[in-house]
Amino acid sequence: MTPSTLLVRDIHTLVTMDGRDSVLHGAFLFAEGGQIRKIGVRGKLPRADIVIDGRHAVVIPGLVNTHHHLYQTLTRAYAPAANAELFEWLRALYPVWARIDEESLYAAAQVGMAELLLSGCTTTSDHHYLFPRGQDRLIDVEIAAARRIGIRFHATRGSMSVGESQGGLPPDSVVQDEDQILADCERLIGRYHDPSPGAMVRIALAPCSPFSVSPRLMRATADLAERRGVRLHTHLAETRDEEEYCLQHFGKRPLDLLDEVGWLSGRTWLAHGIFFNRREVSRLGKAGTGIAHCPTSNMRLGSGCAPVPALRGAGCPVGLGVDGSASNDSSHMLAEARQALLLHRLIHGAAGMTVLDALRMATVEGARCLGRDDIGSLESGKRADFAMIDLRDVGFSGAGDALSALLLCAPARVRTLVVEGKVVVDEGELRTLALPPLLRRHRAASRRMLRGGRLSSSGNTDHHVKVVSDL
Numbered sequence: 001m002t003p004s005t006l007l008v009r010d011i012h013t014l015v016t017m018d019g020r021d022s023v024l025h026g027a028f029l030f031a032e033g034g035q036i037r038k039i040g041v042r043g044k045l046p047r048a049d050i051v052i053d054g055r056h057a058v059v060i061p062g063l064v065n066t067h068h069h070l071y072q073t074l075t076r077a078y079a080p081a082a083n084a085e086l087f088e089w090l091r092a093l094y095p096v097w098a099r100i101d102e103e104s105l106y107a108a109a110q111v112g113m114a115e116l117l118l119s120g121c122t123t124t125s126d127h128h129y130l131f132p133r134g135q136d137r138l139i140d141v142e143i144a145a146a147r148r149i150g151i152r153f154h155a156t157r158g159s160m161s162v163g164e165s166q167g168g169l170p171p172d173s174v175v176q177d178e179d180q181i182l183a184d185c186e187r188l189i190g191r192y193h194d195p196s197p198g199a200m201v202r203i204a205l206a207p208c209s210p211f212s213v214s215p216r217l218m219r220a221t222a223d224l225a226e227r228r229g230v231r232l233h234t235h236l237a238e239t240r241d242e243e244e245y246c247l248q249h250f251g252k253r254p255l256d257l258l259d260e261v262g263w264l265s266g267r268t269w270l271a272h273g274i275f276f277n278r279r280e281v282s283r284l285g286k287a288g289t290g291i292a293h294c295p296t297s298n299m300r301l302g303s304g305c306a307p308v309p310a311l312r313g314a315g316c317p318v319g320l321g322v323d324g325s326a327s328n329d330s331s332h333m334l335a336e337a338r339q340a341l342l343l344h345r346l347i348h349g350a351a352g353m354t355v356l357d358a359l360r361m362a363t364v365e366g367a368r369c370l371g372r373d374d375i376g377s378l379e380s381g382k383r384a385d386f387a388m389i390d391l392r393d394v395g396f397s398g399a400g401d402a403l404s405a406l407l408l409c410a411p412a413r414v415r416t417l418v419v420e421g422k423v424v425v426d427e428g429e430l431r432t433l434a435l436p437p438l439l440r441r442h443r444a445a446s447r448r449m450l451r452g453g454r455l456s457s458s459g460n461t462d463h464h465v466k467v468v469s470d471l
C-alpha cells in the first residue's frame with residue numbers, strides 16, 4: 001500500500017523550531033507516510049491525498065509533555081487536598097488513588113490525552129507508579145488508551161516499594177515487591193518498547209521518588225535501563241520536605257543520592273528539579289540530565305520555582321510537564337508554556353524568557369528529555385506531528401505577531417492536530433473517539449472512586465471487555 005500523503009497549504013505562519021528558529025509565512029508542509037518530506041514557501045505544490053487549508057492558521061510542532069499522572073484526572077480539585085502542600089496533599093489522596101483499576105484508568109488516560117491533543121500536544125509521557133494489589137496491567141491499559149486515541153506515548157513504568165511501615169510516605173497497600181517491579185519492567189520493555197524512529201510507543205523506567213522507593217531499587221532500575229537501552233525518569237528536588245527526608249534517611253541531599261545510585265546521566269530526565277544549588281546545577285548540566293519543568297503544579301502546591309535559565313545555561317534540556325491532574329488541574333500544554341513564560345518573567349524580568357524560549361522547551365527540548373530527535377521541530381525528515389491554531393478566534397482578534405499571540409493571548413484549543421501524518425483533531429473536534437460517552441464514563445468512575453466503590457470487580461461490564469480486547 002502506498003503511504004498516504006498530506007499537504008497543508010497557504011499557511012499564515014509556520015513556526016519550525018529548527019536550529020535557526022525559522023518562521024515562514026505563506027508556506028506549505030508536505031508529509032508522506034507519517035514523515036515530513038518538504039516545507040517551502042514557493043514552487044509547485046505537491047499533490048496529496050489530504051489537503052488542509054492553512055490560511056488564518058499558525059502551525060507549530062506538536063507539543064511534547066514530559067511529565068504527567070493521567071490517572072489523576074479522576075481526582076481533580078479534590079476538596080481535602082485543595083489547599084495543601086505536597087506531603088499533606090499526597091497523604092490525603094493516596095487512599096482514594098488506591099481504588100484505581102483498569103476501567104477507571106482507561107477512561108482517565110483518555111480524558112487526559114484528549115485534553116492534551118486539543119491543546120496542541122502530540123507526544124506525552126505518563127508516570128504511572130500506583131499498582132494496588134491485583135492491578136498488574138495498568139501500563140498496558142494506558143498504552144491501549146494511547147493507541148486508540150492516536151497520541152504518541154512514552155509510558156514510564158513507575159514504582160513504589162517503601163510503604164509507611166518501612167518509613168516511606170505511601171500506605172503499604174499501594175507498594176510492590178521490588179523483584180516483582182523489575183520483572184514487570186522487563187516484561188513491558190519486551191512487549192512494547194519501540195526504539196525505531198517514528199515510534200508511537202516507548203517505555204521508560206520510573207521509580208516514583210526518594211520517599212517511596214529504596215536506593216537498591218533505584219540502582220537495579222538504572223542497571224536494567226542501561227542493559228535494555230531505555231530512559232530513566234523520577235521526581236527529584238520538588239520540595240524542601242523531600243530534601244529533609246533525604247538528609248534524615250540517607251544523610252545526603254537528593255542529587256547526591258541520585259548520583260550514588262547511578263542516575264546522574266544523559267539517560268535520565270527528572271520531574272521538577274526545584275531545589276538545586278549552583279554546584280548541583282552545573283553537575284546536572286555536565287551530565288546532560290533533562291528536567292521536566294512543571295510550573296503550574298509547582299505554583300499550585302506552593303512548592304517553589306525551578307532555576308530554569310541556570311539549568312538551560314548549564315546544558316540541561318528543560319522540557320515542560322503539565323504534571324498530574326490533581327495538582328494542575330489541567331492538561332493544557334499551551335497553557336503550560338504560557339505559565340512557564342509568565343513565571344520566569346516574574347522572577348527574571350521580561351528578557352529572562354522569550355516567547356521562543358518557552359516554545360522551545362515545549363517542543364525540541366521536551367523531545368530531547370524523552371531521548372528523541374525525530375520530533376519537536378518541523379523539518380524535512382522529521383515526523384509529521386503538528387498543531388494548527390486558528391487566528392480567527394476571538395482571543396486573537398487584533399493580534400500583531402501570530403507567534404507571540406500563541407503565548408501572550410489566552411491559551412487556545414487547536415483547530416487541527418496531526419500525529420504521525422494522521423489527522424487526530426479536525427475543526428476543533430477529536431476524530432479518533434467520541435468525547436461525550438468518554439466523559440460520562442469518566443465522571444462515573446471519578447464519583448465511584450471518591451465514594452469508595454469498586455468499578456469492575458467482576459470484570460463483566462461491556463466496557464471492561466472492550467479494554468481487555470484492546471490490550
Ligand SMILES: [Zn+2]
Pocket residue numbers: 067068069127235271323324
Ligand atoms: Zn509528578
